Amino acid sequence: MKIRNFLVNDDEENLRLDLFICKHIQDKSRSYIQNLIEDNLVEVNHRMKKSNYKTKTGDNIKVSLPDAVELNIKGEDIKLDILYEDSDVIVVNKPQGMIVHPASGVYTGTLVNALLNHCREDLSGINGIARPGIVHRIDKDTSGILVIAKNDMSHNKLSEQLKDHSMTREYIALVEGIIKEEKGSLDKPIGRHKKDKIKMAVVEGGKRAVTHYEVIKRFKEYTLVKCILETGRTHQIRVHMCYLGHPVVGDPVYGYKKQKFNLKGQLLHAQKLGFIHPGTGTYMEFQVEVPEYFKRIIDILSNER
Incomplete structure (x- = not known):
């Protein structure tokens, strides 16, 4: 990883962040720079910012360039x-x-x-x-x-x-514990974890992240929820559910270390997607049921007494 550091001068104030970086790293395309920003490889004064952030005199901008x-x-x-x-x-x-x-x-x-x-x-x-x-x-x-x-x-x-935020994105998740509220919303910023760079977390200065959730069914020790994304940050549902105190079952990063089920990953499924067709202009919506391994766990929990 190659690190480049830049200091914003007076005549560079009020530039979009992606355009400022393009000005200083001219061998990279704007879309490449925007991907770096989206992947949290750009920091402004040690905080993550969006591509449309407007630079200020004295800003310290750190760009991490992955090895070619x-x-x-x-x-x-x-x-x-x-x-x-x-x-x-x-x-x-x-x-x-x-x-x-x-x-x-x-x-x-x-x-x-x-x-x-x-x-x-x-x-x-x-x-x-x-x-x-x-x-x-x-x-x-x-x-x-x-x-x-x-x-x-x-x-x-x-x-x-x-x-x-006009694209419909709806998920089904099985989470640890019992969520008491029937529905709720989390409007908490997400950024790179302060100590563990592999993980994301709710952090001050992170990118705005909004998740709406609704209880589908409660089990003895778990809750089946529907999560609707308003934004789309890395690991958003997994981070927000963990922050709520109800991590997704089977999550190897944010979940409980001791798992009741022999799972290969989190029980999280993108069940519905809706968008306006780019060619015809008509709204299209698709929905798929949770996979068999997910259904099996729900059946087990439904039969518990």
């Missing part, structure tokens, strides 16, 4: 659960255990590898060769629905819906 890796991402014959596809978008149901796109140390077996085999060159190129078509992500061990852009027009329009 020569990527040769190839398509792989991996089965896709396709819910919908046309010339503009493809909607898939991602299984638990699949990483969305290649990253450091992982270049095979991802959703992108499967998409490259299925769509070949027919994917948006806005996010570069490692993330073709990827508009939004869900964690490796979270299952559920994703929409992929097959051209740049679709990518831009879908991204705008994410930014203005």
Whole structure:
């Protein structure tokens, strides 16, 4: 990782953060810089900021640049659960255990590898060769629905819906303990954990994160909840539920160390996704049930006395 530090001068005040960095790191594209900011690799006075943050004289800006890796991402014959596809978008149901796109140390077996085999060159190129078509992500061990852009027009329009919070994103989660309230909302900023850089946390100066939740069913020691995302921060539901005192069951990072069930990851499922089709302008909505391993746990808990 290469670290670059910059000090904002008087004549550089009131610039967008991404444009300020582009001015000083001219061999990187604006979209690349925006991805660095989204991945919490840019700090302003030791705090995370958005791309549209306006610089102030004296700001200390730290940019962490990942080591360059020569990527040769190839398509792989991996089965896709396709819910919908046309010339503009493809909607898939991602299984638990699949990483969305290649990253450091992982270049095979991802959703992108499967998409490259299925769509070949027919994917948006806005996010570069490692993330073709990827508009939004869900964690490796979270299952559920994703929409992929097959051209740049679709990518831009879908991204705008994410930014203005008009895309419907609804999750089902099984969490530890009993949530007493029928419904509630968490409006707590999320950023990199102060001591453990692998983890995210509710931190002062983090990016605004809003999660609405509603109890579906209470069990003896657990609660099944519906979570609706207003924003889309890294690990948002997992962090917010942990902050609430009810971490997602099976979560290896934010959950309890002792687990009752033999799980391979958190019981979190992106069950509903709705968006305005970038080509036709009509609203489309997709929904998939929780996977079998999730159903099995619910059945076990439903039969407990």
